[in-house]
Amino acid sequence: MPTNNQLISKEQQLATIRKSIDLPMPKKEAEAFLVDTLKKATTLPKLNTKFTDTPAGKLQRLKVKSRQIREHTGTEEPTGTGSISTPEVPYAVKKVFWDEWLKDDDVWYNDTARGDDVETKTIDLVQGQFGVDMQDLLFNGDTTAKSADGTTPDPFLSVLDGFVKKMKASTLKTDLGTNEPTIDDFVNHVLLLDEKYLNMTDLTWIMPRRTYQKLVALIQKRQTALGDVTLVNGKLTEIAGYPIEVVQSLQTGFVALTPLSNLVPVFTRDLRYKRTADGATAAIKDATYHILFGYADAAVLEPEAVAWMTGSKL
Template identity: 85%
Template sequence: MEVNNMTANSSLISKEQQLASIRKSVNLVMPKKEAEAFLVDTLKMASTLPKLRAKYTDVPSSKIPKLKVKSRQIREHTGDEQPTGTGSIDTPQVPYSVRKVYWDEWIKDDDVWYNNTARGDDVETKTIDLVQGQFSVDIQDLLFNGDADAKLADGTTPDPFLSILDGFVKKMKASTIKTALGAAEPTIDDFVNHVLLLDEKYLNMTDLTWIMNRRTYQKLVALVQKRPTTLGDVTLVNGKLTEIAGYPIEVVQSLQSGFVALTPLSNLVPVFTRDLRYKRTADGATAAIKDSTYHILFAYADAVVLELEAVAWMSGDKL
């Protein structure tokens, strides 16, 4: 009996010792280098954001260079030329202005303990991983789907999440290069023909990519599988659709319906300042009754589309 009590007491002490690390209140303003590293690690947990070239800055609003592609700038040299240049290298810029965002949650001590110790993980490290993982999902959703004009179902109240900022989708919709499918079901030919809308200089970019949601992707897979023969305009690998008209596909988690775009991934730039704060507390009656710690993460972000001429997008009720 005493042995069992000793074992139980040892387990309780061990549990309390490990949970003590996350019960310590933290109000951390991260140094710039550490803040950028934290953001890089956070974005790695998202599905699509790691593939984009994020910009980290110390300035909340400024401009970043546009995506520009020019060709046929070489001329014959005769010796009589004037050093005027060709104007092939310019620095047009696109403005950005970050918005302050935050993610917060109560995390139960027992959930942390049982989920992490079962795998032999460090409690504090895995709790930070959880915070980063949840933040990464939301920030990707916001950066793609954000719309400052978004409203709730009543048509008047601003959507508390989507209205924070204008995301990539809304900004890409400003491009005049568009295929409107209306109420028609999409076909493979619609996608193949859509490619021809882009200027050839963009078609030659190595990161030109289809951006779509999971529903549209699954429809296209079904269409390809029903074909009697492969026509060479799509590529199936082990039942997965990897390319359409020679360009890879990026399925963006939680991307809104009715939208597909063909654009270089380098055309989409998430912007973050190195102003990052993480706060955690287990103090007070609320934390005690919840047997939980409260976590909150503050960051500053914006979504920038560098070149509208490099965006060809599709709209349709069935996308």
């Protein structure tokens, strides 16, 4: 049975998260909070996130044509060659939120058992789940997604169109249908991309965990290594010379080869964290209610820099 001192200590520490908060964060702090939040995901920290102060706009890209060097004769006019362009990619963020009731006893026993600060670890928990869910949404979101009944919009996926849907705008596609994937399918798929993308240092395979495990099994069954894949300590690190990014929660039946810099998460610096322990509901639940608001979108800069695969057995 807890002693009086233990009960007092518990109440004192829980008091820190029972304080109601409605905190619109200043822009600098909001960006820092988002950076820390996205670090909780597996793939989002590797992407070039764009932070903005406007909910809708265009992302500018700088493109330079190749083979623009000419012989100098001294008679040229300084007119340039018109080789530089700045195509724009539109974005429009959607307001999203994560909310949950956290029971006081769960928070107390989970955090104090490790000697952690209750409020710090609670906010860390909120950030962690928000980051994981945000990665899921930014990759798999589809505004046409339906719930199990086939008619009601899916409350999660239908929020916005994610990277996968936007990458499918590329015409560079390998359709495996109902066939099992092979290593040769992946090696041949590389040839769909233009040479300029094949030379990009961050060109990467993006795939779900299930596909990755299938490929590892295929390689382990080979009689000899052919040099088109790389296994290091039983882990598959490359296919056809390009690294692999296994995206947590990525939908099955989809694989893409594209530069990681081609995928840009967009967030505004508008962020609000609210917490309350007031009211009859909080009292009967013996819990605090937490809600985090943000604004996000997913942008694919160059669909032509994406070669994607589809198949029911990927």
